[in-house]
Amino acid sequence: MRARWRALGGLGRISALVAAMSAVIAVIGPLVAPHDPDSPDISKIWAGRESGHLLGYDANGRDLLSRLLDGARTAMVGPLLVVAISITFGVLIAIVAAWRGGRLDGLVGTGLDIAFAFPGILVAILVAAIFGAGITAAVLALSFAYTPYIARVVRGAAIQERSKPYISALEVQGLSSISICRRHLIPNIGGLIVAQATTLFGYAMVDLAAISFIGLGVQPPQADWGAMVNENLGGIVLGHPLPAASCGACLIVVVVAFNVLGERLMRVAESSR
Amino acid sequence: MNAATHLVELEHLIVRLPVDGGRRAVLRGVDLTIGVGEAVGLVGESGSGKSMTARTIDRLLPDNAVVEGVVRFDGDDVWSMDGDALRRFRTDVAMVFQDPRAHINPVRRIGDFMTEAVIAHGLMAKREATARAIELLDAVRIDRGPARMRQYPHELSGGMLQRVMIATALMARPRLLLADEPTTALDVTTQAEVMAILDELRVEFGLAMLFITHDLELATAVCNRTVVMYAGQVMEIGEAESVESNPTHPYTIALLGARPSIAASRTRLDAIPGQPMSAYDAPDDACAFESRCKHAVDECRAAMPQLVAFGPRSVRCIRIDSPVVVAAHD
Amino acid sequence: MTETAGATELVLEARNLCKDFGAHRAVDDVSFTVRAGRSLAIVGESGSGKTTVARMIVGLERPTSGTITACGRDRSRPATTTRERRRRAREVQIVFQDPYTSLDPRQTIRGMLAEIVTSHGGAADPARVGRLLELVGLDHRQAESLPRRLSGGQRQRATIARALAAAPQVMILDESVAALDVSIQAQILNLLMDIRDETGVSYVLISHDLAVVRQLTDDVIVMRHGQVVESGATGDVLDAPAHEYTRLLRDSVPRRGWKPIRKEPV
Numbered sequence: 001m002r003a004r005w006r007a008l009g010g011l012g013r014i015s016a017l018v019a020a021m022s023a024v025i026a027v028i029g030p031l032v033a034p035h036d037p038d039s040p041d042i043s044k045i046w047a048g049r050e051s052g053h054l055l056g057y058d059a060n061g062r063d064l065l066s067r068l069l070d071g072a073r074t075a076m077v078g079p080l081l082v083v084a085i086s087i088t089f090g091v092l093i094a095i096v097a098a099w100r101g102g103r104l105d106g107l108v109g110t111g112l113d114i115a116f117a118f119p120g121i122l123v124a125i126l127v128a129a130i131f132g133a134g135i136t137a138a139v140l141a142l143s144f145a146y147t148p149y150i151a152r153v154v155r156g157a158a159i160q161e162r163s164k165p166y167i168s169a170l171e172v173q174g175l176s177s178i179s180i181c182r183r184h185l186i187p188n189i190g191g192l193i194v195a196q197a198t199t200l201f202g203y204a205m206v207d208l209a210a211i212s213f214i215g216l217g218v219q220p221p222q223a224d225w226g227a228m229v230n231e232n233l234g235g236i237v238l239g240h241p242l243p244a245a246s247c248g249a250c251l252i253v254v255v256v257a258f259n260v261l262g263e264r265l266m267r268v269a270e271s272s273r
Numbered sequence: 274m275n276a277a278t279h280l281v282e283l284e285h286l287i288v289r290l291p292v293d294g295g296r297r298a299v300l301r302g303v304d305l306t307i308g309v310g311e312a313v314g315l316v317g318e319s320g321s322g323k324s325m326t327a328r329t330i331d332r333l334l335p336d337n338a339v340v341e342g343v344v345r346f347d348g349d350d351v352w353s354m355d356g357d358a359l360r361r362f363r364t365d366v367a368m369v370f371q372d373p374r375a376h377i378n379p380v381r382r383i384g385d386f387m388t389e390a391v392i393a394h395g396l397m398a399k400r401e402a403t404a405r406a407i408e409l410l411d412a413v414r415i416d417r418g419p420a421r422m423r424q425y426p427h428e429l430s431g432g433m434l435q436r437v438m439i440a441t442a443l444m445a446r447p448r449l450l451l452a453d454e455p456t457t458a459l460d461v462t463t464q465a466e467v468m469a470i471l472d473e474l475r476v477e478f479g480l481a482m483l484f485i486t487h488d489l490e491l492a493t494a495v496c497n498r499t500v501v502m503y504a505g506q507v508m509e510i511g512e513a514e515s516v517e518s519n520p521t522h523p524y525t526i527a528l529l530g531a532r533p534s535i536a537a538s539r540t541r542l543d544a545i546p547g548q549p550m551s552a553y554d555a556p557d558d559a560c561a562f563e564s565r566c567k568h569a570v571d572e573c574r575a576a577m578p579q580l581v582a583f584g585p586r587s588v589r590c591i592r593i594d595s596p597v598v599v600a601a602h603d
Numbered sequence: 604m605t606e607t608a609g610a611t612e613l614v615l616e617a618r619n620l621c622k623d624f625g626a627h628r629a630v631d632d633v634s635f636t637v638r639a640g641r642s643l644a645i646v647g648e649s650g651s652g653k654t655t656v657a658r659m660i661v662g663l664e665r666p667t668s669g670t671i672t673a674c675g676r677d678r679s680r681p682a683t684t685t686r687e688r689r690r691r692a693r694e695v696q697i698v699f700q701d702p703y704t705s706l707d708p709r710q711t712i713r714g715m716l717a718e719i720v721t722s723h724g725g726a727a728d729p730a731r732v733g734r735l736l737e738l739v740g741l742d743h744r745q746a747e748s749l750p751r752r753l754s755g756g757q758r759q760r761a762t763i764a765r766a767l768a769a770a771p772q773v774m775i776l777d778e779s780v781a782a783l784d785v786s787i788q789a790q791i792l793n794l795l796m797d798i799r800d801e802t803g804v805s806y807v808l809i810s811h812d813l814a815v816v817r818q819l820t821d822d823v824i825v826m827r828h829g830q831v832v833e834s835g836a837t838g839d840v841l842d843a844p845a846h847e848y849t850r851l852l853r854d855s856v857p858r859r860g861w862k863p864i865r866k867e868p869v
Contacts, residue, residue: 165700165704169697171662173692173723174691175722179722318784461811461813462648462851466863488857494861494862528785534814534817542818
């Protein structure tokens, strides 16, 4: 574990810390918010900093800091669910295809190539158009779009691992396929899966923020960084860029942290193979 | 033979590489010579330093390697060469590796691969290079040369590709060929063929060769002299057939005794206990082979034995102290 | 060797084995038998089909046609039940060539053996694991190590222990000493002979190395381009080969007084 930490490199370690911190904020954010993130005060619209309100107020007179802290959770829970679903199904499909090989693998490969053609956001918009806007629909749509990506990457590594003689030796020992996959095949590509999940989190965060930005994801008054950029967009031309900029900045910092961390984890995973 | 007539001279060669944070010696004082047109076999197991020796001669070490001692080619210090001298050296010395597919560009045709180096160095024009390539393909007994030139590496078998590598190595008329386990990855019948070709060409072109292998009997078949290496040092040097029939160093004897024989099976093989010692684990103040040696005595641990010459044979072992013992071993 | 009626049973038999990969026939009508207490070598170079035969015997490939019988039971088609799979595992086991990819890099040797011993029935029996380690000459420290801390020879000992955990009647050695240094190869060959003396296991040695074949086996079949070109007692075949390919193989092995031979251009 310590060797892995060292192997991340300076940038990797900083990213890991930022990612960890953002996870902490996502959990405790709403609890430590100094003010109610949802109560608007018309008299305070676009108001600047004052005592007790470190970042001032947003387009609806709500305390900006509180809304950022509250929005963190929403901004990160969605991607977490997307990652959980697409990793679960993606890995499952990949392992089954890699293990059985032959025609099944060929079919899966073709299926993945077709599914790959659907960009996440367009699928989400389509789903919103059919089922109505909302975070649930957005999460499911993105999960559907990301699963083939995970499946393809994991399938490649699984095929390589499966061809190693230690796997064959376990088969000849009479162990069941499920046993071998669960106890040997998956753990040995685990580093790669974790790395992919981390990077995917970053991408999902961007996509969900964008979906909320255009109004098809998180609905008001629920705080969410992506939606909040939209809410506060007007302030930029009015000389109040801080609200929109701070939401954008939060998104950028967290997404970059997860992307860089994922990248470094991928490098560590590949070098140990 | 006086010093000036050796093509290659290695004098107390020490090479250190960064390993696990520290600097460790992978060659620990190698002394050997290769005469003009002479074939020298370099025999050893893993960690013996045989590959490293060839790479050091050819200046193929990573930048962070530290080299002490001297490598001389035709009287000149190889490691202080630059400019024209270095360019000449690169055409004078050619290397053939174990896995031909790892050293050839899969998306270029054979003909391009064979001629690009000599053309790039301005040694030959394209037409001359192509003619020479076809001539050499014939010399390595690959027929339909012009057609082969247009083929891609994946269309040739391992054995054929290795012959192409040998032909390529000969394009610039080198004076020394470094062959690092050139046949280890080949089938045994292919190995015999490739070795026969190599031997033939070497004699025909008056080429000197350093032939690296783990197979002492193979080295004996194609080399004039054999050098046995262990843990980054030379343990025994002698005329090839003499070393095989009359090994003197306990390690050489053990190596020959450990090998099964195609002529008969034995109740038990004379296995050497323990693992081959890596150069960088070896002690500087004792014999590296002592812990596995059945003839070891306390003195073996007291100091590093020196390489002592007994006429044409040199041995690094304190238990061998006279030419009589050398001659008596049978 | 004369056979006393009923004294030596057939532990392994292949009849008219064939394997096609698409249009390419990798194994063409191969037959052989292995009797209890005797060891067989399958000799050939690359493309001979010998590895495919080995894989078919242990069930990693499915024969296109022909039969394989081990310990009296047919195994020409894949096992359908867990019980059948486990039973076959206790009949024939395999040791592969590359010690570096033959072990799960995340398991200690002891952990690996414990898992295998458990899978063959009964609780995790530390005594049995201990006996296996002793049999292959691995000490406590090596047993607690991950594969990456062990040398090639030590890893190969671990894979031999794994194969022995099933107490098989037949052990396929697929070029199992080819990747080892000469001095280590000798240790492992001695170990294999000791194990055979102690357990009575029969070896099927897949190899291109005729000296190892001579040392370890009683009978041999020589394969080329998927077919058996010669078979017989190892000593007889190597001393006086009948087929010209066998002669060529034998004459290609470096030994005292040997010089490489030349052939016609390709």
